Amino acid sequence: MDTYLLQIFNGISVSSVLLLAALGLAITFGLMKIINMAHGEMIMIGAYTTYMVQNLFISFLGDRYFDLYFIAAIPLSFLITGFVGYLLEISIVKRLYGRTLDSLLATWGISLILQQLARNIFGAPNVDVKSPAWLNGGVVVLSNIQLPYKRLFIILLAALCIAGVYLFLFKSDSGRRIRAVMQNRSMAESLGINTRKVDSMTFAIGSGLAGIAGCALTLLGSIGPTLGTNYIVDTFMVVVLGGVGRIIGTVAGAAAIGIGNTTFEYFTNASLGKVLVFLAVILFLQWKPQGFFSISSRVLDE
Amino acid sequence: MLDAICGRVKPAEGKIIFKGIKDVTEMSEHQIVELGIGRKFQVPSVFMGITIYENMELAAARKRSLYSTLFTKLSKEQMERIQDVLQKIGLYEKRYRTPAALSHGEKQWLEIGMLLVQQPEIMLLDEPVAGMGRKETDKTGRLLKEISEKCSVIVVEHDMEFVREYADKVTVLHEGRLLDEGNMHEIQENPKVMEVYLGRGGEGCD
Amino acid sequence: MERNLHYLKGSFLKDRLFANNFIITLLFVLLALAPLFLSDFRTNLLGKFIAYAILALGIDLIWGYTGILSLGHGVYFGLGAYCMAMYLKLEASNGKLPDFMSWSGQKVLPWFWKPFVYAPVAIILSVLVPAILALIIGYLTFKNRIKGVYFSILTQALSIIFVVLFVGQQAYTGGTNGITNFKTIFGFPLSSSSTKVTLYYVALGFLILAFLFCRWIVQSRFGKVLIAIRDSENRARFSGYNPAIYKTFVYCISAGLAGLAGALFVPQVGIISPAEMGIVPSVEMVIWVAIGGRGTLVGAVIGAILVNSLKSMVSEGFPAAWSYFIGISFVAVVIFMPYGLAGLLNQIKRKIYTQKSVKQYSSAALNILEESGCDEYVG
Incomplete structure (x- = not known):
């Protein structure tokens, strides 16, 4: 039972990473009806950014400041990944609006290119990121259960990001514009909102969040060019399960997938x-085809 | 309301009885079509990837099972009906083109034509003349008038001009409730209708 | 005038049909002659691509014609391949337990392996098993109107879970290594040149059959319903068709074709492993059709053979370049050439044709003008 509790805790921390990744995906899909298959590679870019920041700290600042590198890596992975996302949007994704399935294929192509780039730059084998010392160890809850600081930190990070996204979407002007475009694009356009700008900004933010997810993942294991592929399908399942357009849906979806995975794996084995x-997702969709929460659409043919 | 009849939305309460026996709120769209209820949407929606003739063919087929679409051809009678309707809506000459080449008005007629070859007993049309010029509107009106000799036609329309000219019976609804029913002349004299329409800007009618 | 235009349009359609028939016949003839000029190795490779072309036909039916993007066709391909591989493995083990099973401590043949002793059963199941899985998945999703990207994502998840499942159940599936080390097929040694050539022609024969079958489907009213569903699912529904049934059915056919392709793939390649079912090959299958031209059967066949030929050429020389190449072609095809090579070809033909018809028209007009004595308008 104790190990099971620990598994659940691990599940929650995986959920947090999924949540960070899925949030960007859900927002961009809700806003532009674009599925970004290269989203997994955004996770990868975030992770490699962290790796580079670590290396830079080692070579320029020495051991004394090494432990601080992670603090610097989080915003940097957000910014760099966000910038890559922005470039992607203004160069390729903008040509794909209104062609949801095609966007899926084209962005898959992008993901192949990015993976190969990573392989050429960093090499095919996985690389390790050394966690800062202050994240080693854990909280002892019961005599035989220890909750690692790393995973607690990831959960905290995810919670902070959610709060940030929430504040941004609901309290800031830019966020209001994003929501306006999401609800009625043409109306927002005619009110003078520059939807192009909103689109690329949202895409950049969504990618940036995936970058933070990648940064967080470096705490859980080594990273490689195919890092994104391992997480992207679960991330998509979160979106399918959670529905589109509500943060709470994404949170619920991420929790369900993350905890579901670890629970089922605990009682059977990894493959089963x-x-x-x-199967659970398919069965759930029989009951609620739209996912946990969704904003009903009034368009006849989507 | 049209959405509720043809099964696109389920009403929160109440039943819709067709031909005195069947409650269509329990059925799915394609079953309702089998009953003989045809529906046309405001925005023309026809199949762009196949020719006009094939559009009609799909609508005309009585049997719509997997087996019959794979193995059977249309009966002679059905083909003749398609020809008839194509002549009537004026698209016979263009029958081997895809609807992509058609104007907005022509697409609307094609959709009406597709409903027609379905041989429905009742035809529901949502603003069939929206976006049409006067000439096209007149043509649509005459077409519908002609159709209404064979089956019931229900039109939701805001174009009063069109309604005045072609409607036999007008029903005014306001916020989901029946306001008045009668011919156009009577309707126009009704003070309640005038209040709703002139006073507060109107709801639909048909 | 209108009537004439229509006549021209009709003849244009006929021209196009003729051109397509010509291309596909030429292609089949070339494929039939290929073994005479190619080495055994190349013939074998081409035979593999032919199996892929059958799969591409199936993807074209579901994606090009019905507008449903399945990213899990690797699974159906893999299931078909595994069915065939089980038979070949049992034939190779000579009634004993397959080698990988005894390695993982398995004592007796699992019950679901037993039917695969018989070749006809294995062949039929290699089509039937994928079709039945597709029936279940299709019914559960299409009935609930789960469509578009949601369906694509679910099928993608399907491919990942099958990979995990097959890797995990090593004792039954051979794990990561898959099933390999076959010796004979129906008693003929797989390594011999004559068997290889025979397998090649068997694959080609099935490709031609599959092509004719698909053409029959898309030209029937059923095919028109598929396009109708692609263009406007709701209008199809309000024309009295139940899209869920049609989608499920065509998904099954598509899966069955993928299974057939898998069954033809295994004896030629000599191995099937979970890697063939994963996400990457599944999406790559879609790009064959995208490059060849979705919505045309000829395009699907050409796309599969062309892309794979390119792949084997490029990756022989520069393995890394292939990823860039395929990635860039994904993007380029989707953005600049949404209807693929076949679409490009049609565009060119249309251009040539319009020029031709303009010439015809102008000369006809000149004749009329001359006859009516309006010389001043000429020139």
Whole structure:
């Protein structure tokens, strides 16, 4: 039972990473009806950014400041990944609006290119990121359960990001514009909102969040060019399960997938666990085809 | 309301009885079509990837099972009906083109034509003349008038000009409730209707 | 005038049909002659691509014609391949337990392996198993009107769970290594040149059959319903068709074709492993059709053969370049050439044709003018 509790805790921390990644995906899909298959590579870019920041700290600042590198890596991975996302949007994605399925294929192409780039730059083998010392160890809850600081930190990070996204979407002007475009694009356009700008900004922010997810992932294991592929399908399942357009849906979806995965895996094994989660999602969709929460659409043919 | 009849939305309460027996709120769209209720949307929606003739063919087929679409051809009678309707809506000459080449008005007629070959008993049309010029509107009006000799036609329309000219019976609804029913002349004299329409800007009618 | 235009349009359609028939016949003839000029190795490779072309036909049916993007066709391909591989493995083990099973401590043949002792059963199941899985998945999703990207994502998840499942159940599936080390097929040694050539022609024969089958489907009223569903699902619904049934059915056919392709793939390649079912190959299958031209059967066949030929050429020389190449072509095809090579070809033909018809028209007009004595208008 104790190990199971620990598994649940691990599940929650995985959920947090999924949540960070899925949030960007859900927002961009809600806003532009674009599915970004290269979103997983945004996770990868975030992770490699962290790796580079670590290396820079080692070579220029020495051991004394090494532990601080992670603090610097978080905003940097957000910014760099966000910038890559922005470039992607203004160069390629903007040509794909209104062609949801095609956007999926084109962005898949982008993801292949990015993966190969990573392979050429950093090499095919995985690289390790050394966690800062202050994240080693954990909180002892019961005599035999220790909650690692790393995972607690990830959960905290995700919570902060959610709060940030929430404040941004609901309290800031830019956020209001994003929501306006999401609800009625043409109306927002005619009110003088520059929807192009909103689109690329949202895409950049969504990518940036995936970058933070990648940064967080470096705490859980080594990173490689195919890092994104391992997480992207789960991320998509979160979006399918959670529905589009509500933050709470994404949170619920991420929690369900993350905890579901670890629970099923605990009671069966890794391979059957995945199958059971998939079956559970399919069965759930029989009951609620739109996911947990969704804003109903008034368009006849989507 | 049209959405509720043809099954696109389920009403919160109440039933819709067709031909005195069947409650269509329980059925799915394609079953309702089988009953003989045809529906046309405000925005023309026809199949762009196949020719006009094939559009009609799909609508005309009585049997719509997997087996019959794979193995059977249309009966002679059905083909003749398609020809008839194509002549009537004026698209016979263009029958081997795809609807992409058609104007807005022509697409609307094609959709009406597709409803027609379905041989419905009742035809529901949502603003069929929206976006049409006067000439096209007149043509649509005459077409519908002609159709209404064979089956019931219900039109939701804001274009009063069009309604005045072609409607036999007008029903005014306001916020989901029946306001008045009668011919156009009577309707126009009704003080309640005048209040709603002139006083507060109007709701739909048909 | 209107009538004439229509006549021209009709003849244009006929021209196009003729041109397409010509291209596909030429292609099949070339494929039939290919073994005479190619080495055994190349013939074998081409035979593999032919199996892929059958799969591409299936993807074209579901994606090009019905507008449903399945990213899990690797699974159906893999299931078909595994069915065939199980038979080949049992034939190779000579009634004993397959080698990988005894390695993982398995004592007896699992029950679901037993039917695969018989070749006809294995062949039929290699089509049937994928079709039945597709039936279940399709029914559960299409009935609830889960469509578009949601469906694509679910099918993608399907491919990942199958990979995980097959890797995990090593004792039954051979794990990561898959099933390999076959010796004979129906008693003929797989390594011999004559068997290879025979397998090639069997694959080609099935490709031609599959092509004719798909053409029959898309030209029937059923095919028009598929396009109708793609263009406007709701209008199809309000024309009295139940899209869920049609989608499920065509998804099954598509999966069955993928299974057939898998069954033809295994004896030629000699191995099937979970890697063939993963996300990457599944999406790559879609790009064959995208490059060849979705919505035309000829395009699907050409796309599969062309892209794979390119792949084997490029990756022989520069393995890394292939990823860039395929990635860039994904983007380029989707943005600049949404209807693929076939679409490009049609555009060119249309251009040539319009020029031709303009010439015809102008000369006809000149004749009329001359006859009516309006010389002053001429020139």
